[in-house]
Amino acid sequence: MEIKYTRKNVYKQADGEQLEKIYSFAEDYKNFLNTSKTERGASATALKLAEEEGFTPFSFTEKLSPGDKRYFINRDKSIFLLKVGSDDIAKEGVRMMIAHVDSPRLDLKPNPVYEDGGLCYLKTHYYGGIKKYQWTAIPLALHGVIVLRGGEKKTVCVGEDEDDPVFYITDLLPHLAQEQVQKPMSKAIEAENLNAVIGGLPAVGEGEGEKEEKDAVKTAILNLLNKKYGLTEADFQCAELCFVPAGKARDVGFDRSLISAYGHDDKVCAYPEMRALFETDSPHTVMAVFADKEEVGSDGVTGMQCRIICDMLEAVAANLGANPVLVRHVTKCVSADVTAAYDPTYSSVFEKRNSTYISCGAAVSKYTGARGKSSTNDASAEYMGFIRDAFEDCGVIWQIGELGAVDLGGGGTVAKYIANLGIDTVDVGVPVLSMHAPFELVSKADVYSLYTAMLAFCKK
Numbered sequence: 001m002e003i004k005y006t007r008k009n010v011y012k013q014a015d016g017e018q019l020e021k022i023y024s025f026a027e028d029y030k031n032f033l034n035t036s037k038t039e040r041g042a043s044a045t046a047l048k049l050a051e052e053e054g055f056t057p058f059s060f061t062e063k064l065s066p067g068d069k070r071y072f073i074n075r076d077k078s079i080f081l082l083k084v085g086s087d088d089i090a091k092e093g094v095r096m097m098i099a100h101v102d103s104p105r106l107d108l109k110p111n112p113v114y115e116d117g118g119l120c121y122l123k124t125h126y127y128g129g130i131k132k133y134q135w136t137a138i139p140l141a142l143h144g145v146i147v148l149r150g151g152e153k154k155t156v157c158v159g160e161d162e163d164d165p166v167f168y169i170t171d172l173l174p175h176l177a178q179e180q181v182q183k184p185m186s187k188a189i190e191a192e193n194l195n196a197v198i199g200g201l202p203a204v205g206e207g208e209g210e211k212e213e214k215d216a217v218k219t220a221i222l223n224l225l226n227k228k229y230g231l232t233e234a235d236f237q238c239a240e241l242c243f244v245p246a247g248k249a250r251d252v253g254f255d256r257s258l259i260s261a262y263g264h265d266d267k268v269c270a271y272p273e274m275r276a277l278f279e280t281d282s283p284h285t286v287m288a289v290f291a292d293k294e295e296v297g298s299d300g301v302t303g304m305q306c307r308i309i310c311d312m313l314e315a316v317a318a319n320l321g322a323n324p325v326l327v328r329h330v331t332k333c334v335s336a337d338v339t340a341a342y343d344p345t346y347s348s349v350f351e352k353r354n355s356t357y358i359s360c361g362a363a364v365s366k367y368t369g370a371r372g373k374s375s376t377n378d379a380s381a382e383y384m385g386f387i388r389d390a391f392e393d394c395g396v397i398w399q400i401g402e403l404g405a406v407d408l409g410g411g412g413t414v415a416k417y418i419a420n421l422g423i424d425t426v427d428v429g430v431p432v433l434s435m436h437a438p439f440e441l442v443s444k445a446d447v448y449s450l451y452t453a454m455l456a457f458c459k460k
Helices: 016-034 039-052 216-229 233-238 264-279 308-319 324-330 344-349 381-393 415-419 444-459
Strands: 069-074 078-083 094-100 105-116 119-127 140-147 153-158 195-199 239-245 250-252 258-261 285-291 332-335 362-365 398-400 424-429 440-443
Touching: 016 039, 016 258, 016 264, 016 444, 039 069, 039 078, 039 140, 039 264, 039 285, 078 264, 078 308, 094 264, 094 444, 105 216, 105 233, 119 216, 119 239, 140 233, 195 216, 233 239, 258 444, 264 285, 264 424, 264 440, 264 444, 285 308, 308 324, 332 381, 332 415, 332 444, 362 381, 362 444, 381 424, 381 444, 415 424, 424 444, 440 444
Parallel strands: 094 285, 094 332, 332 424, 362 398
Antiparallel strands: 069 078, 078 285, 105 119, 105 239, 119 195, 140 153, 140 239, 250 258, 258 440, 362 424
């Protein structure tokens, strides 16, 4: 037994075969990420993969048996995956893994379309915690759904294919930005100025000498949208549309050891938990959840403050002939969410000894919250011991840390909402650099380590 604690680097511990597994797993994750930029996209991709694995729809009244594999889709924005084990659920409970699949973005306002200065724009309302200046002057893609009169739903995805147009929010040129650059970062770009350019070609009148129409560019754009999707301007009021950074996940570095992408937070945890559920041979009953709305407080019918999580646990227990209260009492959960990796460029906001580091494995956060541990789940010593033994029994490389210095850091996850149900919970995720930026950075080694951690948790 080692007397001193030493943080391990995953790459330094890996032989050739393990390195190949790390890089192969990363390719699968990148493919998942490219089709999962929104919670709807992630849920749809997970559903497709689950069906390929033999999962079938969950019924709240169906009797379950060991070996059954079920999925439940909650309003197309959240998914529950269930694998029924052979153990007595009343004694062992459920092994739950919960990650969120929403990410910071720019949602459209209900009445978003306007024309000014010869260009047509869409007005936005940012979702989640962003630095507004990071969203200007980058290529954007439009994702989401529109519900037309009568209930017909149209799916929108423009800006991801190489031949697609992209969208763009302008910034002020340096020559005229003397006043702008003197403002605090939070004020340099106003939220009401995050308006995306969507066109500049005016509609042309049909008759010779016909008067030029007012808002001719807006009219031309609405005509294009009506022709392609059958929508009118009023249909934006019944839509969920958002701008996200355009483009695919990319390898970073000459050695390709890192991945840059939009939405690592928190799909970098969602994919490993899903793969672990698919591949585990655990005797326990295992559930993986892709949750929505974490970035804005986990409220609403698809967030983890919704009653649906209790409904699922109670239905599974009842369908296996167990007392739901007993099952919930012995259920164990991992809140799979990212944490901030130590960044030497901004070292003053971290406390080195209690930070997590890139490529040093799955990151455990015993508590999150802010300052005096406000608004947090704080995992017990007993549950931390359970997690440690689960990981070390299976050779998982892991680390532990906080999200920044005490009076500077802090953040929240779904852990506290699950703990409020009386379920032991702890945060385990991946360290991220540039969290909440349009493009975040993670290590392939940490993504794979989280997958091995989730497998170990399912088995323990």
